[in-house]
Amino acid sequence: MAETSARLLRLLSLLQARRDWPGGLLAERLEVSPRTVRRDVDRLRSIGYPVAAIKGPDGGYRLDAGADLPPLLFDDEQAVAVALALQTATTSVTGVQEAALRALATVRQVMPARLRSRVDTLPIVAVPGTDAATVDPEVLLTVGSAVRTQEVLRFDHRPVDHDEPAEPTEPAPPRRVEPHHLVTRRGRWYLIGWDLDRADWRTFRVDRITPRTPTGPRFSRRELPAPDVASYLAQRFDHAAWPCRGEIILDAPATLVARWAGPGATVEELGPQRCRLVTDSWSWTGLAARIAQYDVPFHIVGPEELRQAARLLAGRYTEAAGERVWAQEGRVTDGAHPPRDAQPPGDTP
Structure with missing residues (x-):
């Protein structure tokens, strides 16, 4: 009996790993006769596994989906x-x-x-990120179903999280989208699809989607404007979102800088302890602050907006440290004892 039970588990594992199995191949893998395979298949059926017979010269078997969830076998x-x-x-x-x-x-x-x-030994405390947003599982199932069946999805999309309009406005017409992919990124779910009314690719947050029924007609899937979904999302979120891009020479190894450069940045080795970094940020001051994180000497190649942001931050940091910059003399002193011959910035002699 123990040998039979072990063989049944092995048979079930094989059926779960592949869609169709010729009967002769199953017998060979299990090292039993085809007649024994047929008996074992009948035993699996008796305990709820929907094993279908495949017609053909050799015959075979397939594990189909059933009305009830039978016991599962995992390695x-x-x-x-x-x-x-x-x-x-x-x-x-x-x-x-x-x-x-x-x-x-x-x-x-x-x-x-x-x-x-x-x-x-690996207890996990799952804490959503600051940008995470929870979604309704029924919405996920509806969107995912439309992606799988390639049916046009109609839905209302809430554009903002807060600040409801002061006065009621006329509701916008539902969006009509050919859903392409349902993806999760940094704690949020997104729908990537072709917007029929705007004739362009769009990305929608699923937590802002309210599906409408029924879904629309079937469609032929379009090719994404990127090699894959990950590349498309990188272009959508990590590059297009950052308008300020600058070039910097850092006195640090390229391998070290590349570890922290982030998406969208390029690092070029100029020597064992020197490299060129081209990166971006949401603002020029934000980019200037990011450069300082490497804690090494650097030279700003450009543009001029980045140099100006670096000067602005230098003044802020100096003042925050309890000192004052007297720009006319190019000297730094404490705020209580300015140079005797210096005038504060903005004053006329």
């Missing part, structure tokens, strides 16, 4: 991955906390001791 790595995923499932989807905890308890209870100890 060691899959079991640990499921447990870890359940611990972090509540950071971006609302209403799944209790279900995720119950599922985690179920998976952990049936784990072998060796796997349970691995999961228990």
Whole structure:
């Protein structure tokens, strides 16, 4: 009986790993006769697994989806991955906390001791980031279904989180989008799709989407204007969003600077301890402040806006440290004892 049970588990694992299995190949992998395979398939059916027979010269089997969820079989790595995923499932989807905890308890209870100890040694406290936004799981399912079936999605999209209009305004018409991908990035869910009314690609936050039913007609999927989804999001969020871009020479190894340069930056090696950094930020003062984080001597190549921002920050830091800059003399003193022959900036002699 123990040998039969072990063989059933192995048969189930094979059926889950591949869509169609010829009967002869299953018999070969299990090292049994085709007749034994047929008996084992009948046993799986008797406990709820919908194993369908495939017609053909050789015959075969397929594990189909059923009306009820039968017992699942995971290998060691899959079991640990499921447990870890359940611990972090509540950071971006609302209403799944209790279900995720119950599922985690179920998976952990049936784990072998060796796997349970691995999961228990890695307790995870999932804390949403400052930019995270939770979404309704039903909205996720609706959007995901439209992506999979390639049906036009109609929805209302709330453009802002706060500041409701002082007076009621006429509601905007629903958006009509060919959904391409449903993705998660830094604690937020996004829908990437082709906006039919604007004839362009758009990215929508799913937590601001209210789907309308029914969905629209089927469509043929378009090609993204990027090699892949990750590249598209990098172009959308990490480059287009930062209007201020500058070039700096740093007295630091290129390998060190590249570790902290961030998306969209380029680092060129100029020597063992020297490199060129081209990067961007949301403002010129923000970019100037980012340069200082490397804590090494540097030279600003340009543009002039970046040089001006560096001068502005230098003055602010000097004043914040309890000193005052007397620009006419080019000297720094404490605020209580200015140079005797100096005049404060802005004063006329």
